[in-house]
Amino acid sequence: MTATEIAATGLPYFDAAAVRAAAPWTTAVAALERALLDGVDPEEDSPRLFSPAPGGEFLIMPAAGRAYSGVKALTVAPGNPARGLEKIQGVYVLVDSDTLAPLAVMDGTELTAIRTPATTLLAVTHILAAAPGGAGVPDSAPAAPHVLVFGAGVQAFNHVRAAHALLPGSSFAVVGRRSERARELVATLAAEGIAVREGSVAEVPHSDVILCTTSSRTPLFDGALVAPHAVVAAVGQHGLDAREVDATLVRRSDVVVEGRASALREAGDLIPARSAEEWQEVRPANLRDLVRGGFERTPGRPALYCGVGMAWEDLVTAALVYEGGTKQ
CATH class of the missing domain: 3.30.1780.10 (ornithine cyclodeaminase, domain 1)
Known part of the structure; x- marks a missing residue:
């Protein structure tokens, strides 16, 4: 037009x-x-x-x-x-x-409700397909991953919907701060034909994909509990004083960011674990690197995707x- x-x-x-x-x-x-x-x-x-x-x-x-x-x-x-x-x-x-x-x-x-989960699942699917030492699906990548979602708001709803479309065969559990909100999410998605159950933090060690979509200002779980093969996405918060994951997880993970500059400005999940100067030396892969095959998994290390939302x-x-x- x-x-x-x-x-x-x-x-x-x-x-x-x-x-x-x-x-x-x-x-x-x-x-x-x-x-x-x-x-x-x-x-x-x-x-x-x-x-x-x-x-x-x-x-x-x-x-x-x-x-x-x-x-x-x-x-x-x-x-x-x-x-x-x-x-x-x-x-x-x-x-x-x-x-x-x-x-x-x-x-x-x-x-926003669409582009955020779409970006998260773009990152998660590519990370799952990144094998140690090169492209392809690693032997440890689950054919039908268990997806644990933290949050029960709009972004949690839509991340489950997006994951259901992009990760066929997955099982889903949701952890909400208020149980009634989590039950509402479960019922709403069930009506759409998406099977989800109410879960708990105890499932962290047994989850293949963990999606953090909350407004929490403090870490949601102990990062030492995350399985070595797992992929974690922290996308619910922005701002250097906000974090959904702890420094333990950040330091033991292969890290992917939306953009390196935006992460230094707003990714509170990352800055407490390492200084801005250290991140500039580490130079984590951004989304462009990821989709172009410029990211490799390290054997025995989980992967963490950190997103703050970009224009x-x-x-x-x-x-x-x-x-x-x-x-x-």
């Missing part, structure tokens, strides 16, 4: 249902992977901007691309869940990179939604 056509018909708006319909899990993961293979470099991503707001903060995430650019504008209101409202709300504005003319507006909350992921997903929606 051209700028002239948009002016004549009004700016298209993609609500939450339209965003979901245009970006099924396998399609969203494939789009992120293709973007990284086609030249997207996470290290060139724009830093996100935080600004105080009444009762919370504004979060602005701009991203530039060859065909499309855009900005996600969110509000973060920590007190909202107690009032029965969403903690994070917002919109995404997609623009044409050549003219900078607005092309579409879409539900930014739903966009290029929003842009890729928004472009997918726009192109899918305007072709219908």
Whole structure:
């Protein structure tokens, strides 16, 4: 749709249902992977901007691309869940990179709810396929992994949905801070045909994939308990004062980050375990390295993926939604 056509018909708006319909899990993961293979470099991503707001903060995430650019504008209101409202709300504005003319507006909350699990599962599937010493599936990779999910909010729901699509045959258990929320998640997903049961921290040593999708400010479990072959993804928090995993796990793991620069800015899971200077020397693989085969597992070490959320992921997903929606 051209700028002239948009002016004549009004700016298209993609609500939450339209965003979901245009970006099924396998399609969203494939789009992120293709973007990284086609030249997207996470290290060139724009830093996100935080600004105080009444009762919370504004979060602005701009991203530039060859065909499309855009900005996600969110509000973060920590007190909202107690009032029965969403903690994070917002919109995404997609623009044409050549003219900078607005092309579409879409539900930014739903966009986030999709791109975060899609990015996590992109990382997890590639890590599972990374053998010691080279590409391919290692002998220790389970054919039907047991997935343990910490959290019972929107991101926990959608991480289970994404994992169910990307890791067929998996078994799922969820650990919630409040048992009633975990039971609600189990019932909702059961109605969608996804079998999940309520689990516990005691399952950590027996889990192949552990997904941390919480707002916890302190580590969720003892990192020494994680199995040597396991893959852990910590994606629920951002900020240097927040962490879902402990320094023990970080130090004993092969680490993958979304982007090295963004991790140094916001990955509180990593910085306490090693200083910024040490991480610069370690130079962990980022997502681009991972999908291009530049990551190898070390025998006897778990792998940890640490994500804080990046603007290029929003842009890729928004472009997918726009192109899918305007072709219908």
